[in-house]
Amino acid sequence: MNARVTGPVLLAMLFVAAVGSGSYAAGGNVAKGKVLFTSLCIRCHGVDGKGDASMKFNPPVADLSSSAVQSKLDGSLMKAIHDGRKNTAMGAWKFVLSDEEIRDVTAYVRALGSSAGRKLP
Numbered sequence: 001m002n003a004r005v006t007g008p009v010l011l012a013m014l015f016v017a018a019v020g021s022g023s024y025a026a027g028g029n030v031a032k033g034k035v036l037f038t039s040l041c042i043r044c045h046g047v048d049g050k051g052d053a054s055m056k057f058n059p060p061v062a063d064l065s066s067s068a069v070q071s072k073l074d075g076s077l078m079k080a081i082h083d084g085r086k087n088t089a090m091g092a093w094k095f096v097l098s099d100e101e102i103r104d105v106t107a108y109v110r111a112l113g114s115s116a117g118r119k120l121p
């Protein structure tokens with residue numbers, strides 16, 4: 001399969017996984033996601049995902065706990081993590097994280113938006 005085909009196929013698979021999941025993204029492991037988030041994402045997104053860490057960017061870091069972000073589909077959050085956002089500080093994590101790890105960290109991003117988020121492992 002060439003790269004042109006692989007991208008959309010992968011996204012379709014992520015989407016199906018997301019839609020078929022229960023409350024947390026694509027059945028990702030929240031505890032594993034927290035470990036990844038802590039080591040990779042906190043420096044920009046902050047401990048609680050609100051984007052109030054010390055580093056400032058233009059455009060600003062997304063508040064992952066906001067309803068603006070939480071109202072997006074799992075597939076769209078995973079795409080943002082997988083491919084990054086053009087012309088922003090948000091890089092493409094597909095070079096660093098496996099698909100499974102992207103699911104885990106997305107599950108943790110979901111947890112940041114729920115009231116239970118603060119009490120997670």
Ligand code: HEC
Binds near residue numbers: 061080109
């Ligand atoms: C170097 C700083 C930086 C790091 C590290 C970083 N992000 Fe981001 N992230 C950003 C910025 C800036 C944005 C806003 C991009 C935009 O304006 O579209 C963003 C946006 C996002 C979004 C999209 C929110 C939306 O509106 O759809 C998600 C999801 C996200 N980040 C998750 C993560 C995860 C998970 C990690 C760790 C694997 C991570 N980010 C690491 C800076 C960062």
